[in-house]
Amino acid sequence: MQLEADVEKWIAEIATALAGREQELTADLVGLYERELPNLVNDDESMVSLLSASVYQNLDTALRIFRHHIDPDRVEAPAAAMEYARRLAQRGTPVNDLVRAYYLGQTAILEKAFDEAIRLVSDPADLGVCMRYALTTTCRFVDRVTRQVMVAYEEERGRWMLNRSAVRAARVRAVLDGETVDIGASEAALGYRLRGEHVGLVAWYPAQADPPDPLSGLETLAHRLGRSGADGRGGDPLFVPYDEMCAWIWLPLAASEFDAGTIERIVTTLRDDVRVALGEPARGVEGFRRTHSQALRVQSLALAAGEECAPVLTFSDVGAVALMSSDLPSARTWVRYVLGPLSEDDPQHERLRETLRVFLATGGSYTASAAVLSMHKNSVQYRVRKAEELLAVPLAERRLDVELALKLCHRLGGAVLRRG
Template sequence: MAAERPDAVKQLSVVAENVGSRLPDVSRDIGEYVLAEIPELRGDSTVVKILQASITENVATLLHVFENDIPLEKIEGPAAALEYARRLAQRGIPLSAMVRAYRLGHWRFLQWCLDELNRENADDDLHTATSRRMLRVSFGYIDRVTEHAILVYQHERDNWLLSQTAARAARVRDVLAEDDVDLDRVEPSLGYRLRQHHLGLVAWLPTLTDGGEGIARLHRIADELAHRISCSARPLFVPRDAILSWIWLPLGSHTDAPLEQLSNALENSDSSVHVCAGDVGYGIEGFRSSHRQALRTQELAAAADPIPRFTDFSTVAPIALMATDIDDMRSWVWSALGPLAVDDENSARLRETALIFLDHGCSYTATASAQILHKNTVQYRIRKAEEIMGRPVQAGHTDLEIALRAVRYLGSTLLRTEPA
């Protein structure tokens, strides 16, 4: 890169001095612009005051750099800017909002500086050289400060989550374990109303993540799911470790939850997160029972191959309640299905048709309609399944149906790799 012209350095110093003479006006204008563009930063007077202090310090520091030709490597992030990052982290305001505030604030700051440069009436070459220096130095400064602020935000967010959730987790364990709970005392300490309908969830990641990243990802999922089904308040989020969390979605007076919406929301979000849900329950007993069901469902889902993204208790309740020992269950499934318990495509097709056949009262016509198949194809598959098992599908159909449902949800975990 060509060396910068000395007169451009001097010209930028003059611009900085003139803009600095109006520092209160410049800072106020940038603050109003940022708040108008980013709704997440509005509404908390304390945070707004710290934002304004951060803007003032950043503007003053950058003008000081311009005016005195200070190398960027000697510049530290202003104290107010770092404190602002901490406050945003503590309040759960997205990191993206803070980064966007720097971008928009930078743009507004440049408008002030460029307007002042235009008033200097420099010749075209000097104007261009000064503009280039202004852009290079200011972008370098913003890049340096935002990187520092991001690190402070992430560190504070991790510490805040851990400290807050450790205390909350202890209170939740008391609620789950104790018979006599003082709701008037517990609800304010949890920041969550127990006298309403709840949907208990368990969310987890399949592998460990660095630092507090896993907790933050699971927290985002909890907020996304609550937002998608229009919960009456923020969810109760309790991390159990770095990759697993308990969640309660507050449903207010609603007695059921749109599980399909939750499943769709999960499919369109973080692809590595898995979630299991209990049934909706009311009050403290519903809080407990929905949680127990979600835990039991998670035990089942974690044993499945592949692990499903979303599983709700109502769909797998019989399997979840009996799946206390996967090895014993596998043996029972092999006994119930016989040679049909083989992990291959042909057996999978026959098992699925047999289960739908039982679900539709052993009607070939209804099964064909459900699977969008010809009736003769359904008859062929049922006959073939019966030949493989050595008995009619209708014979002992209760055990057969449970075994088929178990395989549907647990997949190859319960199957043989080859015929016995």
């Protein structure tokens, strides 16, 4: 009992000694965060001031716990700490940075407390008991406060995202609907240049997908795609949730920067079932509407095609069919009409279709086709000849139709092929 009383006395004396240095300790911790968590300190003056107030109030609360033997499980997080967490949520600062700040601060203050304890407690055994008590109590306090500020962060993040998304969606819909809007004000509110160059896309998860946080995943994809231009050029995309599994996105990419192949590689590396429909690059407010309309048409076709189509479809690939209709039976009938037996859904005919598609895409060059397909030139010639023999119409008479039909087979797969 005497040792317990002595420990409480020593702890109170240590806390009292540190309480006289709160301003100094606050400055030390802010300096620590500047080195370890610079994004918390390299901010505007009001946020740094709120960070300092949060640190000071947390220190004051912790020291009062030790000076007056308060149960840390009954302590509420300081007002400045709760408000700082809410502000970080509004700015999208990762919550992990906030939590790490608490544990960095805990370690730094315990080191100061240990220095004071060495001065006050001479017996090593008593010193060990004293510091064990300090560590346990501090951990309980930090655990309680971090749980409270994390709840405040998550609640504010949800409210902020909901409000921001609602305002953003309303402004975007007004532009898409052709309403008379102040373009300058809309650009400022959206953080996106409507009068610039765009590539519109629709990104979504199919019904069978079960991502943990769909919209967060789609927004992450949008930012990666925004930097997909040549030499990493591009910028922040405009991201508008459509529902919990789908988003409308505009990438600030010019036609010269747009590379559908790069976008497809980025999407497929995610390996989480995301699907993307792309419009053509366009300029200005009218282009903003047009590229989005094209992406919606391609999405309709992709949804009708189902799981068998490619995860990324572009308007340049399937636009002709998408403009005519998203009626897959009609598209399937047309493909069969153009390709004849070549539209059979089996490995043999797939090889012939792919060879003919690459041959036409390379300008009818057997040599270039062989390089793309990693085949001998004679094998390419043989397959092209066999494919032409199966066409319902001579290639020379319907070359454009054949190219489009082959492209649809390549992108939509079994959705437009004939099965035995």
